[in-house]
Structure formats: C-alpha cells, structure tokens
Amino acid sequence: MTDTDLLSRFEALALAPGEFRHRQHVQLAFAMLDRYRIGLRRFAEHCGAAGKYRDDLTCAWLALVATRLAMGPYASFDALVDAHPDLLDKTVIPTR
Numbered sequence: 001m002t003d004t005d006l007l008s009r010f011e012a013l014a015l016a017p018g019e020f021r022h023r024q025h026v027q028l029a030f031a032m033l034d035r036y037r038i039g040l041r042r043f044a045e046h047c048g049a050a051g052k053y054r055d056d057l058t059c060a061w062l063a064l065v066a067t068r069l070a071m072g073p074y075a076s077f078d079a080l081v082d083a084h085p086d087l088l089d090k091t092v093i094p095t096r
Contacts, residue, residue, distance in 0.1 A: 003031035
C-alpha cells in the first residue's frame with residue numbers, strides 16, 4: 001500500500017484491523033511526518049526563505065512537541081502551550 005493510500009484509508013477509518021499492523025504504524029508515522037516536513041519546506045520556499053528551513057530543527061521540534069503531548073491529555077493547542085509555555089520559545093532548541 002502506498003503512503004498516500006494508507007493516509008487516506010486511515011483518515012477515512014477504512015482500514016480493517018488486520019491491515020494495520022506494526023509495519024503500517026511505522027509507515028503512517030513516516031508518511032505523516034514526511035508530509036509535514038515537505039509542506040514546511042515548500043512553505044519556506046514559497047515565502048522566499050528556503051535557506052531558513054533545517055530538517056534537523058524541524059525533526060527536533062516535532063520530537064519535543066510529541067514528548068510534551070505524551071504528558072497530556074490536552075483539550076487543545078492552547079491547553080498544551082499553557083502547560084508547556086517553553087514550546088513557544090524558539091531558543092529551547094539551539095540552532096547551532
């Protein structure tokens with residue numbers, strides 16, 4: 001199954017339980033994270049800031065947000081940042 005097919009079927013709740021094993025969990029994580037990375041890179045290029053995009057920083061921020069999300073649950077993004085205001089401090093993850 002392609003990444004696009006898996007994403008579509010997952011979001012539509014159209015996967016049978018037997019079709020969603022560990023391999024598909026990993027594939028879905030890859031597809032969703034890759035979609036984010038590609039989209040952010042494209043947005044930076046669109047804004048004339050392609051040189052500002054750094055994959056290592058993007059992945060580090062995704063990991064930090066995921067770690068904080070695991071401390072939840074949070075009813076909203078605002079609830080998440082109320083509990084973890086450092087997420088809005090772009091110096092939390094060093095750029096060099």
